[in-house]
Amino acid sequence: MTSHQTTQTMKPATAAKKLGVYLEATPAEFQEGVVSRTELNALQADPPQWLQDLRRNGPHPRPVVAAKLGISISGLARGGITEPLTTEQIDALKKDSPEWLQKERATQAEVRKEAARIKEKNAARDEQSGRPQA
Secondary structure (H helix, E strand, C coil), X not given: CCCCCCCXXXXXXXXXXXXXXXXXXXXXXXXXXXXXXXXXXXXHHCCCHHHHHHHHHCCECHHHHHHHHCCCHHHHHHCCCCCCECHHHHHHHHHHCCHHHHHHHHHHHHXXXXXXXXXXXXXXXXXXXXXXXX
């Protein structure tokens, strides 16, 4: 009995998300086709020029914009940013540092601090009870 391995494919939107790029900014052939797992791995290992340019200059999808600004995706929405931004626009926002961005960065810093505190607390509790850590 021979096993028939089918090629795993994904929609372009899924592949763009995994690559961290804005789908609408990708070439038409990427948007219109399907992407196999092998093709995705090849794109990640040896990105073509269009992918390098998109990653460097944008436009960037919201998760990437949020990460570059050091805030959450919800924070972007609260700040009125709903569209993809280019690297130049992100740098301008960082330079201008509007009040909403400062507030969102402070909020994100608190969230990270609290997450670290809870992680330490759980680790200490697990150590005391002798349970293995996850």
